[in-house]
Amino acid sequence: MSATYAFTLNGQPIEVEGPPMARLLDVLRRDLGLTGSKDGCGEGECGACTVLLDGEAVCSCLVPLFQVEGASITTVEGLSSEGRISELQRVFATEGGAQCGACTPGMIVSLRALLDRHPAPTRAQVREYASGTLCRCTGYERILRAVEVLTDQRLAEGVAAPEAREPSSE
Amino acid sequence: MTFADSPTSLAEAHEALTRGAIKVAGATDLMVVDHATLREHASVLNVLGIAELQGIRLTPDGLDLGAASTFTRIRQAEEVMRHAPVLVEAARTIGAAQIQNRATLGGNIANASPAGDSLPALLTLNARIVMAGPAGRRTVAYDAFHTGYRTTVLCADELIERVIVPLPTPAVQIFKKVGTRAAQAISKVVVALSANRREGALTDVRLAMGSIAAVPTRLVEVEALISSGPLNPDLADRAAALIERTIAPIDDVRSTAEYRRHVAGRIVRRILLSILETPPA
Amino acid sequence: MQHLNAVGQSVPRPDGLAKVTGTALFLDDLPENGCFHGVTVRSPHASALIQSIDGSLVARADAEAIVLVAADVGPRNSVHLIHDDWPILAHGRVNHHGEAVALVAAPTLARARAAAAAVRVEYEVQAPVLNLDQALEGDPRTNGELNILARCEVDHGDVDSAFAEADVIVEGEYATGHQEHAYIEPHGIMATPRFDSKGVFTGVEVVGSLQCPYYVHEALCYLFDMEGSAIRVLQSVTGGGFGGKEDYPDLIAAHAALLARACGREVKIVYERQEDIIATTKRHPSHIRHRTAVKRDGTLVAMDIHVLLDGGAYTTLSPVVLSRSVLHAAGAYSCPNVRIRGRVLATNTAPNGAFRGFGAPQSLFAVERQMDKVARALSLSPYEVRSKNAYREGDVTPTGQVLKESVSALGVLERATLATRFRRQRSANEAARAARQDDGRPLLGIGLSLFWHGSGFTGNGERRMMSKGAVRLRPDLKIEVLSSSTDFGQGTEGIFRQIVADACGVSLDDVVVHVPDTAAVPDSGPTVASRTVMVVGRLLRRAGEKLSFALGAFAAQLEGIAPVSVVLHDGIFETEQGTTPFREIARRYLALHGPLVAEATFEPAPDSAFDETTYQGDAYAAYGWGACVVEVEVDPDTFALRLAKLTTVSDVGHVIHPVMCAGQVEGGTLQALGWGYLEEMKMKDGRYLNDRFQTYLIPTMADTPDMETILIENPTKHGPFGAKGVGELPMDGGAPALLQAIENATGICLSAIPATPERIFEASKIKAES
Helix, strand or coil: CCEEEEEEECCEEEEEEECCCCEHHHHHHHHCCCCCCCCCCCCCCCCCCEEEECCEEEEHHHCEHHHHCCCEEECHHHHCECCECCHHHHHHHHCCCCCCCCCHHHHHHHHHHHHHHCCCCCHHHHHHHHHHCCCCCCCCHHHHHHHHHHHHHHHHHCCCCCCCCCCCCC | CCEEECCCCHHHHHHHHHCCCEEECCCCCHHHHHHHHCCCCCEEEECCCCHHHCCEEEECCEEEEECCCEHHHHHHCHHHHHHCHHHHHHHHCCCCHHHHCCCEHHHHHHHCCCCCCHHHHHHHCCCEEEEEECCEEEEEEHHHCEEECCEECCCCCCEEEEEEECCCCCCEEEEEEEECCCCCCCEEEEEEEEEEEECCEEEEEEEEEECCCCCCEECHHHHHHHHCCECCHHHHHHHHHHHHHHCCCCCCCCCCHHHHHHHHHHHHHHHHHHHHHCCCC | CCCCCCCCCCCCCCCHHHHHHCCCCEHHHCCCCCCEEEEEEECCCCCEEEEEEECHHHHHHCCCCEEECHHHCCCCCCCCCCCCCCCCCCCCEECCCCCEEEEEEECCHHHHHHHHCCCEEEEEECCCCCCHHHHHCCCHHHCCCCCEEEEEEEEECCHHHHHHCCCEEEEEEEEECCCCCCCCCCCEEEEEEEECCCCCEEEEEEEECCCCHHHHHHHHHHHHCCCHHHEEEEECECCCCCCCCCCHHHHHHHHHHHHHHHHCCCEEEECCHHHHHHHCCCCCCEEEEEEEEECCCCCEEEEEEEEEEEEECCCCCHHHHHHHHHHCCCCCECCCEEEEEEEEEECCCCCCCCCCCCCHHHHHHHHHHHHHHHHHHCCCCHHHHHHHHECCCCCECCCCCECCCCCCHHHHHHHHHHHHCHHHHHHHHHHHHHCCCCCCCCEEEEEEEEEEEEECCCCCHHHHHCCEEEEEECCCCCEEEECCCCCCCCCHHHHHHHHHHHHHCCCHHHEEECCCECCCCCCCCCCCCCCHHHHHHHHHHHHHHHHHHHHHHHHHHHHCCCHHHCEEECCEEEECCEEEEHHHHHHHHHHHHCCEEEEEECCCCCCCCEECCCCEECCCCEEEEEEEEEEEEECCCCCCEEEEEEEEEEECECCCCHHHHHHHHHHHHHHHHHHHHCCCCCEECCEECCCCCCCCCCCCHHHCCEEEEEEECCCCCCCHHHECCCCCHHHCCHHHHHHHHHHHHHCCCCCECCCCHHHHHHHHHHHHHC
């Protein structure tokens, strides 16, 4: 059974017709032409398909279409508009955060979710939060440094306060 | 062709469930299997919008967690941090952020994987599972929930509605996962222990493990040993030896039986030593 | 020497914006235009005779579906690489689990999958050969004899006499396992067929996620027995390769092209992750045996090394992998007497093929662990034994190559030990272990490795390839780089712009890079072997200089002065009469003379030679040098590792782009560490059990150490502006350094990887018993 589902996509209301269990990833890529989210493993392990669902990072390969009814979805395409890219995207490009680019959209969306909650995260916070997105090219060091460049900038501008150190989990 | 329902109340849900609808919560396992096998369901039911499954609160019965609570919510909820830190620690280790944002407590329980990370924590918390079906509600001790490998007492037309953790919870709660890597890993062995301290000994000991048997398992014999006398390094060593002798895990793609046996004992030993080193609150 | 404006600067990569905004179009992102989707029917057995294949039910399942079997491939049913033993579709028998047996195409992916399920294949299952131990017992396919896919031997000095007179002889055996490339974008190819007015197939255009457009081009020319002009191969944005998209796209392109010919329309094949892991190439597992003769002071006297690689089912590039493995097997150390024997044996697993490092990581793992064993036998520290024997300028390698320039073995070693206070830290860890309580606190370890990696093809490879690179002045006055070198993440495109901008004397904005397209770019050789910057970059520098010189001569002509006095700098032609912008001269040139293209062809160094029959001579034009220090915490109860700190020192010559160069080192070293302790391919009946990302684990950000990446620059005359290759060097040192660190932490000495907790646990029991 195909049905029509209404949700918000990158700030715009949208209606999509499709089977209820269609993967959100396929709906985005095939039906809506938003190919920024990548299909890297189909089982929620690589994070290349990460989108924001009501502001929280999720793997769009694991979200059935019928569960996004009424929700707000943001994809990597929604993080930049009319040639204006976010600071996160800018530092990612200049600091070596992107190599092959296949994980990059998912990584950027995951980091956006973190930065929305923690504007100046510690390295440990970035490591924990972004561990759901695999990168095979960079060794992650330049991704961490990109976030640090952004964090330093935010702290210097006074738009973010430093994070308190989280107690160790052990 | 799949028929889909997104009810907002249990009453609405029951009708679809009697038709045999597949329950869909965070879908983090279901979607993987669906995609890999190309299977299609005749009917699916979104449980995430059901009002009765929402929220985390304190009630006279105890810490009351809605089955639709995601592990992110569990990690963030002050009530859980205060009363059930072992569950918070378990929640931290389930997948990574993308999974914790979707996967639910009820889903983890109903999915009934022997490697489910929250399950040993629930065993140590003496949790009760509230299930709702067409015939009404029933509550079972989580101890009695699993009946075998991936089978449970939950009927097809029932939903896990809530999970109740009786209060007060034990003062000592410790969780340790031995996974395949530092994050986003399936467990090789997962250990949860809860207890109270009385003078130099532990009482009310509950020790549970995952990935060592077909179901998440309490180690009653070891619990008895740990409660049997003053907590000291010798007791810790004896507990480790008993575990290594008595559990019967399997070889699989993630680890070996022998390693699991060894590590399960060593982890419990370490937990006991760490309790010994920590002055009572 | 040109003025360097761009080279050496970490300028933004040209594809960065598209990648961070998600607008970069990978193969599966391209418009489909009503294409059919191709699906591969695969063998469920590792070794079996094919008794029958019946595709007749496919038509009943889906009238539009097309099915192809071996008989439909034509007479040239093999992937044209070194030996043509790798069938495009299995005929008669299958030699590995997941081998392609039939192809199906249908209008949608779901329909293609459903149709593929209707193909019936009957097998007579045979006993497979699944690993090197079994292969050494003989192979049924070769009547119980060893099934040798390749051999390679190097002899230097008088090994037997040296052993007879040696103070100390140390023996060791080392093993490494399969490694999956795990590029984040799985394989994908789209093929568009061409037909003439009579409907006769005249060629095919292929676009795909690939490293080597001309390899695919050659494979398709061979398959269809067609002229080069009939086949066109383009690269789409490629989401990682690491060697995995060097050889294997030949096969997928053949599949897609055959289906496209049969369907009469575009066909796309995109692998699912599991399919990608099951079917495609892996790093060759190895067994390597060392016998080393040393003086009491640690000086190497002789090395006797046996390298055995598991080639998998077919030859693919194994002879070349073996060659590089053998040529690196004695490590970064001078030794007067060396004998190396290498063989690749066939097994019944997916063919093993190219993977970053190309055999060298296996042999460098072995020799580095052997050096640790030598040190232990002589009570020397790992640092001392390395420092005593590390190559100096003027030393001679096992192939008789005199290392005349750009030798940094000692330099990287010293820098790495200083940066990490290696010797002090190592002793402190040992003392801490001796004094430790059994209290669950982590054990700290530090480990060091020293390694080298030859840049460019081995021996006469470059001479044979005779690569070309070109630059072209476009009508829009951009200088366009024409080469077949691909960017699959490393930053090739940006680095070529930097090299050409400085070679020409123009700004970066004046330079663009043409997409690798066999219809438009010359054959610069494959993008492999750490050759892109050093070999192709040098061609492009020369081509750029030629173009710049031609414009300068034209500018001189316009002003009636001697051509040599007009040089392009910073986008300006300057003469005594005044200055003219580059664009002005370029515009006038094009108006007067039309197109301007400058090409350069590889020129072998006049003083270098390599004899392929004796394996003596200059094996590589230049070598990169690396030292790697890993600091690790070992959980004494679970033997789980936490990588605490990684320090690398690399000499890759003049660094063209510091950030991207460091990115290569960091990413490569993490792959090496993953291979060293985490990435494992278990098998059951020839089927990989770790065939998903849930079971084949690569390091996440939480598994990764903080990294300090030090680049020292010892230029070579063989590369542009002194640059050497960086791509593979980082893969060489991580694993042995990690195992030495584990040894420092635990006293447990491992000789096989991956060093999983289970493996360390096993070794700890043996240690406890002894």
